[in-house]
Amino acid sequence: MNRKRIWIGVTGAVMAAIAIAVAILYEPAIAPVAPPAPDSFDAQLKRDGARVVALGDCVVCHTAKDGRPFAGGLPLVTPFGTIYATNITPDPQTGIGAWSEAAFARAVRHGISRDDHLLYPAFPYVHFTRMSDHDIAAAYAYLMSREPVHAIAPANRLIFPLNFRPPVAFWNLLFLRPGPREADASHDARWNRGKLLVDGLGHCASCHSPLNAIGAEKAGHAFDGGIVDGWEAPPLNALDGAARPWTQAQLVTYLRTGRASEHGAAAGPMLPVTRDLATVPREDVEAIATYVLSLQKGAPRAVEPVASRAASPAAQRGAVLFNASCAQCHGTGSPMQTIGERPTLAFSTAVNAGTPRNAIQMILNGIAWHGEDAANYMPAFSGVYDDRQIADLVAWVRGAWSTKPAWPDAEPLVARLRKENSAR
Ligand code: HEC
Ligand code: HEC
Ligand code: HEC
Numbered sequence: 001m002n003r004k005r006i007w008i009g010v011t012g013a014v015m016a017a018i019a020i021a022v023a024i025l026y027e028p029a030i031a032p033v034a035p036p037a038p039d040s041f042d043a044q045l046k047r048d049g050a051r052v053v054a055l056g057d058c059v060v061c062h063t064a065k066d067g068r069p070f071a072g073g074l075p076l077v078t079p080f081g082t083i084y085a086t087n088i089t090p091d092p093q094t095g096i097g098a099w100s101e102a103a104f105a106r107a108v109r110h111g112i113s114r115d116d117h118l119l120y121p122a123f124p125y126v127h128f129t130r131m132s133d134h135d136i137a138a139a140y141a142y143l144m145s146r147e148p149v150h151a152i153a154p155a156n157r158l159i160f161p162l163n164f165r166p167p168v169a170f171w172n173l174l175f176l177r178p179g180p181r182e183a184d185a186s187h188d189a190r191w192n193r194g195k196l197l198v199d200g201l202g203h204c205a206s207c208h209s210p211l212n213a214i215g216a217e218k219a220g221h222a223f224d225g226g227i228v229d230g231w232e233a234p235p236l237n238a239l240d241g242a243a244r245p246w247t248q249a250q251l252v253t254y255l256r257t258g259r260a261s262e263h264g265a266a267a268g269p270m271l272p273v274t275r276d277l278a279t280v281p282r283e284d285v286e287a288i289a290t291y292v293l294s295l296q297k298g299a300p301r302a303v304e305p306v307a308s309r310a311a312s313p314a315a316q317r318g319a320v321l322f323n324a325s326c327a328q329c330h331g332t333g334s335p336m337q338t339i340g341e342r343p344t345l346a347f348s349t350a351v352n353a354g355t356p357r358n359a360i361q362m363i364l365n366g367i368a369w370h371g372e373d374a375a376n377y378m379p380a381f382s383g384v385y386d387d388r389q390i391a392d393l394v395a396w397v398r399g400a401w402s403t404k405p406a407w408p409d410a411e412p413l414v415a416r417l418r419k420e421n422s423a424r
Helices: 003-025 043-055 101-110 133-144 167-173 189-199 204-208 246-255 270-277 284-291 312-325 356-365 387-401 409-424
Strands: 076-077 081-084 226-228 231-233
Touching: 003 076, 003 167, 043 133, 043 270, 081 270, 101 133, 167 246, 189 204, 189 284, 231 356, 246 270, 246 284, 312 387, 356 387, 387 409
Parallel strands: none
Antiparallel strands: 076 081, 226 231
8 A cells, every 4th residue: 555545545544433422421511500590599508619720720710810710711731732721710701601511510520511412521520520519510510600791712723533523422432431429448538539630620630640642641651740831740650759758737838828838839720729639628738638649659868958059151150140140049047048948959949850941941930929918929030031041040059959860951842931931
């Protein structure tokens, strides 16, 4: 067979597979309903819903920058193009106001919209499918009693053939196992609760796992670490290999406040996760931490930090910049470290990681000022230093605070991340 005929054969087979998947999974539209009145829901159910929605980070994805909560419009940049999160306020025209609870449950468990279109897996329904009936009812009650906002999300910009939705049926056949899972009797209730929250509502693996060529989590590599929005989400199964292995208490504090005594702070896409977890009952976060700590693979301990080694020319230039712009917070004996009790950079996962990605992102973006929490603020340096200077800073930070080998020159990565960040 010549190339062209093989190509036609492959295309035909793929089309047939999609057609079969569509035929198997097709479900018709669910009729619209009159929006239920907010006070038709039980008050306790709505309170439970607030917890469910916080654990699922619904507001994080469904709110545009400076937009109204849940009104959609946030662009999610994927390797296949940009997908916009939709409006999930109870507006009947542009939101989910005309959705029955059955339609809502179907979207969350099967990734099918109220009319019959398939939703893209950027909406983490492969995880949310594990939610209990009660949690789905509670999320529905909570969302339906928000303020309706009339807002239409911009049209998605996806590459062919993914700008058509039917291929998602094939994806679902491969990767979606709908419905809640049985509890594992060999573990206690807290561990099982943690597993349910991590694998379900918390969808932690959707960021913390590597993805395959078609954007699904790689089988057998759950929690091995992934890339999201230009940041590395570190492995969650190697927390025992940190310069200071994580304890249960530190992990709970980190997840609820974004900080822990012997670890770097939460930044980038992890920061909103911790802000949501700050609002849920402590037992839920204790359960998450218990389960996450049970995933450890026994990573080799990082060696204790040593005094700095001979610095490369880049690192020497970086040292000068560091003393000018960073030492007042990160220098040994600075108020942030003594009075503020923030750990040295030597304990940071970003500084000890295989790539300088998160250290660069940290320097480019800083940590935005958020509310009262002044201890967790770092200015953004993207407008202060050019690519070369940020690469120099990163070289100095690595050499001075990590015992791991030097990173290759980071300038090309700085340039790329800067460009990607500005497209977001
Ligand atoms: C990681 C980002 C992300 C998170 C977290 C997220 N969503 Fe979404 N959601 C999306 C995207 C993107 C879409 C649109 C998908 C599409 O158009 O194919 C969507 C679509 C939906 C839809 C379908 C709306 C429609 O008009 O078809 C519902 C319902 C929904 N989400 C509910 C939720 C709830 C409830 C939560 C929290 C438990 C949540 N989402 C959390 C990204 C997210
Ligand atoms: C939207 C993507 C996303 C989701 C969802 C997410 N994380 Fe993260 N997480 C990240 C990123 C990115 C980092 C690195 C942030 C940094 O360096 O400040 C991170 C960092 C962490 C760290 C610190 C790791 C270290 O070695 O320093 C822990 C622990 C963690 N996440 C746990 C969780 C848990 C548990 C969940 C689910 C409840 C979760 N994450 C959900 C993106 C995510
Ligand atoms: C106003 C104080 C302040 C200044 C100035 C500052 N930082 Fe930070 N930086 C922080 C805080 C707060 C964190 C969060 C870490 C923590 O609380 O442990 C942080 C985190 C970091 C991290 C990641 C550590 C982690 O949490 O994993 C790196 C890398 C870093 N800073 C580098 C720099 C560099 C390089 C400069 C100078 C160009 C700089 N910082 C300037 C306050 C500051």
